[in-house]
Amino acid sequence: MMQALLDKLKFDSNGLVPIIIQDAHNGEVLVMAYTNREALEKTIATGKVHTYSRSRGRVALKGESSGHFQHVKQVRTDCDRDAVLIKVDQVGGACHEGYRSCFFRQFENGAADWKIVEGKVFDPDAVYKK
Amino acid sequence: MMQALLDKLKFDSNGLVPIIIQDAHNGEVLVMAYTNREALEKTIATGKVHTYSRSRGRVALKGESSGHFQHVKQVRTDCDRDAVLIKVDQVGGACHEGYRSCFFRQFENGAADWKIVEGKVFDPDAVYKK
Numbered sequence: 444m445m446q447a448l449l450d451k452l453k454f455d456s457n458g459l460v461p462i463i464i465q466d467a468h469n470g471e472v473l474v475m476a477y478t479n480r481e482a483l484e485k486t487i488a489t490g491k492v493h494t495y496s497r498s499r500g501r502v503a504l505k506g507e508s509s510g511h512f513q514h515v516k517q518v519r520t521d522c523d524r525d526a527v528l529i530k531v532d533q534v535g536g537a538c539h540e541g542y543r544s545c546f547f548r549q550f551e552n553g554a555a556d557w558k559i560v561e562g563k564v565f566d567p568d569a570v571y572k573k
Numbered sequence: 574m575m576q577a578l579l580d581k582l583k584f585d586s587n588g589l590v591p592i593i594i595q596d597a598h599n600g601e602v603l604v605m606a607y608t609n610r611e612a613l614e615k616t617i618a619t620g621k622v623h624t625y626s627r628s629r630g631r632v633a634l635k636g637e638s639s640g641h642f643q644h645v646k647q648v649r650t651d652c653d654r655d656a657v658l659i660k661v662d663q664v665g666g667a668c669h670e671g672y673r674s675c676f677f678r679q680f681e682n683g684a685a686d687w688k689i690v691e692g693k694v695f696d697p698d699a700v701y702k703k
Contacts, residue, residue: 445682447685448684451686461605463602470599472593472658475593475651475658517680519680519687520680521678522678524678528605528676539652546649546650547649547651548650549648549649550578552575554578556581557650557654
């Protein structure tokens with residue numbers, strides 16, 4: 444029955460749809476990524492977010508290196524069925540740079556660069572062992 | 574100075590970046606869309622969200638037909654600088670189908686289709702006059 448629902452989504456010409464990962468508790472947007480059919484099947488079957496990593500060219504379990512898994516609470520799609528929103532319980536931080544959310548940089552007119560407005564919740568050097 | 578910050582973003586080969594529009598008050602994800610440099614300049618300059626409509630092939634002011642403008646409260650980018658998050662005051666509903674959020678369909682295993690789990694906040698036939 445999962446297949447029938449995935450058939451209703453509009454994957455792009457590369458077989459991808461963008462996904463937004465959101466904290467189920469406080470609504471914080473954690474990550475914007477891409478998924479494909481296989482990653483979405485694994486996400487739903489395991490209850491842990493999997494994405495399609497365009498840089499690595501494969502399906503990746505979020506948290507596989509860090510242990511910072513994203514436990515799925517709810518999966519939604521939009522009116523056009525070409526984007527997916529997943530609400531999760533986030534373990535640790537979602538961002539590989541050590542922040543809870545990847546969206547830690549804010550536009551401030553007059554600044555020389557986007558301003559970092561969040562603090563790190565983990566040390567990436569300790570978590571991603573070299 | 575706005576230009577210096579836009580220079581830091583990584584637009585794709587079509588000059589686009591995905592944007593997530595989020596309700597500044599309750600955190601609800603309203604829309605996933607695309608923007609280009611021109612749309613982002615207009616968004617920041619006017620304080621109203623503009624997107625790049627891939628179907629219409631042009632920059633579009635959100636709410637131009639409906640009056641359902643999105644007033645910009647905060648603009649963020651992510652660690653890779655290839656996605657933008659805009660927190661807004663939403664007038665009316667963000668979705669052209671009459672819903673407050675485009676993400677009104679939810680995955681429910683065993684259902685024949687994604688289930689509509691939100692109610693409409695406006696009548697699209699009345700708002701988008703034929």
